[in-house]
Amino acid sequence: MRAAGVVVALVAWQVAGLVWPQVTSSPVRVAGELARLAVEGDLPGLVAGTVGTLLAGWAAAAVLGVAAGYVIGRYRTAAVALEPYLVALYSAPLIALVPLMVVWFGIGERFLVATIVLAAGVMLVFPAAAGTRQALHAYGELARAYGVGGRRLLTAVVLPGALPHIAAGLRISVQRALMAVVVGQFLVGHPGIGTLLSDARARLDADEVFAVALVALAVGAALTGLVGLAGRRLSAGRAEVGA
Template identity: 30%
Template structure:
């Protein structure tokens, strides 16, 4: 073996090893612990501490009344009461169920509608006026009607979440299908792929990034839609808890609930991001 050939083989071994999952994790860890990243993290923590200290001082000094703003310590003291006596996590599960069920319904029906409209010109011509007209209707104006038809139970909020997400899935699916490259379709036809095989193995994978992008947006919107429906009319859920806190001007409880909802939203969005990287679009991150 010549020296040049040996060096080439060594380079290939190093390159292969650097692509292993362990090497990738080690590289990411070194990047996360770099001096620049640690400096940024330190600056962020100092900013948060400064804001919390300022809020605490404004309330404790009486410069802002507690009816308008709650201090961080007051907010923390409210959490045991929310968790034990007002069943924070039980109400959270109700709101999450409404958001997940409405999103799942919007995903299935919206993607199916988008596939039909994206693949069939006749289907698009037939459905487009109805979908466009339905999307133009302000959602807020029909919520009182939904309350009349469905009551104030869980189904009422599921339909509201569905309405907020359905059109997003429809048009993102259509956009994703129209982005399929002609060369991919020609290769599929050249290999004798049937219509169904072309749709399943070429068109839908190509449209997947647009569909997943809609799912990511809907993840944040769904919780807001469920909360909005609960604030309008509900018997339980985080929106109902917000309503009761607003009704008695309990500012500390209100801020505690807003903080809880923010944390839950971040966790849900993070879970969707991981689902995208590990399952839905795993091929993009290999």
């Protein structure tokens, strides 16, 4: 049924492309544009550069976001002091913060990494905080009864207990990280998927826009799937880690 749905969607898209070629393009034309970009436009290199920058920023965002979530979930004073600002960052549109990021970090690689950290890190704070609170609520009394505290409380109780929440946050944050890096490249002209989209928009080339958008969708789906698989594997083994 899934294959049939894909075939129907492609046929409908091809028909729409014959009627409105400058608006909807078509699968055949998009496939040809992808082949041209792979040969003439260094598409694999640009995708690899985008993914590399994304992973560097996302790794930093994961560490900072989980650490901040642990502090907020563990200490009520930190939650009262920091949560309003984090909610404001979570709600603010990314595009509104880009000019400030340019002033602080310029328009190079540091700007893209910082933008990813800001966009993806805040997505991890709240799941990590919720997981920390739940783990402490469920196992905190037992841990105190056995004298478990300090770093061992974090590694043996909080992290295993909060892992499902953190895994869900990681899946969301990697999507946000991809959006951040593509938007950043689009706005400042740093080589990557966003630059290809910007150039195609400037030429009003619907075929190239659809082709690059499909590449971005494929990258996002692959990263989300890999992160989800890793999260399920880690969650399946969290009982052994806790023990």
